[in-house]
Amino acid sequence: MTVHGESLRRLDAGRRVVALREALLRAGVTLSYLAPDAVNDPTVFDDHVDAAVRAFQQSRGLIVDGVAGPDTQRALSEAQFRFGDRTLNYVEGGQLRGDDVAELQRHLSHLGFYYGHIDGSFGVRTRYAVAELQQNLGLPGTGVCDRDTMLSMSRVNRAISPSQAFALRDYERLDRSTAALRGRVISVNIGRSQLVSRHCVERLTGDPLTELLVTTDIAGRVERILREFGARLVPQQSGAASESGSPRNVPSLNLDIHCDWLNQQAASGMAAYYWGLPGTGEARSPIGHRAAVLLLKELGARTDLDNLGVHARTWDTLKVPGVPSVGLDLGYLSNAHDAERLADPVFRQTVADSIVIGIQRLYLLEEEDQPTGTLALDDVLKFNPAEEPAARRVSGL
Numbered sequence: 001m002t003v004h005g006e007s008l009r010r011l012d013a014g015r016r017v018v019a020l021r022e023a024l025l026r027a028g029v030t031l032s033y034l035a036p037d038a039v040n041d042p043t044v045f046d047d048h049v050d051a052a053v054r055a056f057q058q059s060r061g062l063i064v065d066g067v068a069g070p071d072t073q074r075a076l077s078e079a080q081f082r083f084g085d086r087t088l089n090y091v092e093g094g095q096l097r098g099d100d101v102a103e104l105q106r107h108l109s110h111l112g113f114y115y116g117h118i119d120g121s122f123g124v125r126t127r128y129a130v131a132e133l134q135q136n137l138g139l140p141g142t143g144v145c146d147r148d149t150m151l152s153m154s155r156v157n158r159a160i161s162p163s164q165a166f167a168l169r170d171y172e173r174l175d176r177s178t179a180a181l182r183g184r185v186i187s188v189n190i191g192r193s194q195l196v197s198r199h200c201v202e203r204l205t206g207d208p209l210t211e212l213l214v215t216t217d218i219a220g221r222v223e224r225i226l227r228e229f230g231a232r233l234v235p236q237q238s239g240a241a242s243e244s245g246s247p248r249n250v251p252s253l254n255l256d257i258h259c260d261w262l263n264q265q266a267a268s269g270m271a272a273y274y275w276g277l278p279g280t281g282e283a284r285s286p287i288g289h290r291a292a293v294l295l296l297k298e299l300g301a302r303t304d305l306d307n308l309g310v311h312a313r314t315w316d317t318l319k320v321p322g323v324p325s326v327g328l329d330l331g332y333l334s335n336a337h338d339a340e341r342l343a344d345p346v347f348r349q350t351v352a353d354s355i356v357i358g359i360q361r362l363y364l365l366e367e368e369d370q371p372t373g374t375l376a377l378d379d380v381l382k383f384n385p386a387e388e389p390a391a392r393r394v395s396g397l
Helices: 002-026 047-060 070-078 099-110 124-136 147-159 162-167 170-174 211-228 236-240 286-302 336-342 345-362 377-383
Strands: 185-190 196-201 208-210 253-260 270-275 307-313 325-332
Touching: 002 047, 002 070, 047 070, 099 124, 099 147, 124 147, 185 211, 196 336, 208 211, 211 253, 211 325, 211 345, 253 345, 270 286, 286 307, 286 325, 286 345, 325 336, 336 345, 345 377
Parallel strands: 185 253, 253 325, 270 307
Antiparallel strands: 196 208, 270 325
8 A cells, every 4th residue: 555655656746747847848948858758757857857947947036946846836837828828817816827917918018008017917907907908999898808809919019119109099090900991081181382393384284383283183183092992081170170079080091292392402302201209200199100101112112202201290280189190292393303203194193192002001901011012003902892893993194
C-alpha cells in the first residue's frame, strides 16, 4: 500500500513537471530542452526546467529561486493567454485575470478610456471602460470584450498614436463597418478668390483663369461623382454647426478646395492641411490627418504638380467641431506650369477623380485598401454597387 501510494505521488509529480514545461512554453519561455518532446524523460525537473523557471521569475519581477511556488504558479496562470485568445468579461466574486486582461487595459488606457492600474484583473472599472469604448465604436455597450470588440480595437490601434488617443471619438464618425460612399454625408467647399492668372485662360471658354473658376469646376466634378456613388453633399455650415445637430446633416468629411497665388514665380505645387499643431505636427484630428495624407498621395501619383506635403494648421476652416476636415491647395495660379495645367479641363477631371479615390480609400478596411495610384473609379464601383440595374459611367468632361 505504501509502495503504491509512493508510486502515485511520483506519477502526480511527473505530470506536474510536464504541465510546468508546457505552461512555461505558453508563457513565452523558449529555452532548449524545455519542450516535453525534446527530452527523453519530460517528467524530470532537470536543469533546463530550473533555468526556465528562473528566467520566467526574472521576467516577472519575482524572487528568482527556481521553485515553482504559489506566486510563480499564479504568474504562470496569468501568462497563459494572449490578447484575443478568449472573451474577457467581468465575473462577480471571481475576477478574470491574465496577461490578456493587462493588454486590454493598456489598449483602453492608450485610447483614453481606462485610468486605473494595469493589474491584469478584469474588475468593474475595466468593464465600464470597455462599455464606453464599445459605444464610441458603434458596438453594443455590453462591457464584454468579445471578438467584434477586439477586431474594432485592432483597427483603431493601427491608425491612432498615443498623442492622438483623445480624438478616438472621431473614429466613430469614420464608421469602418462599411467601405461604401453610398449614404455618407460629405461637405465640399471652395476658395472664391478672383485673382487672375497672368499666364493663361481657361482652355474651353477663354475665360480668365481664377481660383473661383478652377475650384468651382473641380468641386462640381467631385460632387457629381460622389452623388453617382450615392453620397450626400451638404454645405459646411449645415453639418458643422453643432455636434448635437441631426446626424443626417453631420458630414463624415469636410473638404476645402483652393488654389494658391504668390508674387513669386518659383512657388508651385500642391499641399494638404489638417487640424493640428504646426510646431510639432501633432494631429488634433486623426481622421483629418489620414484623409489629408491619402488625398495628397493620390493627387501626387496621378498629376505632375510638385508635392509640397501634408501640414498641420490651426485654421478655423479645419477646426470643425466633430468633423474631420482637409484643406487642399491645388497649385499656384501665379506659376506658369501650374496655371497651364489647371486651365485644362482634362487635368481638372484627373484631379477630381484623384480626390474621390482618396476619399474612398479613407473608408476602406486595411485588408481592402489598395496601393497609391492603383485604384480607378471603376474599382470604386465595387464598394458602391449601383441601385440601378447597370452602373453609369461617372467620369467625363
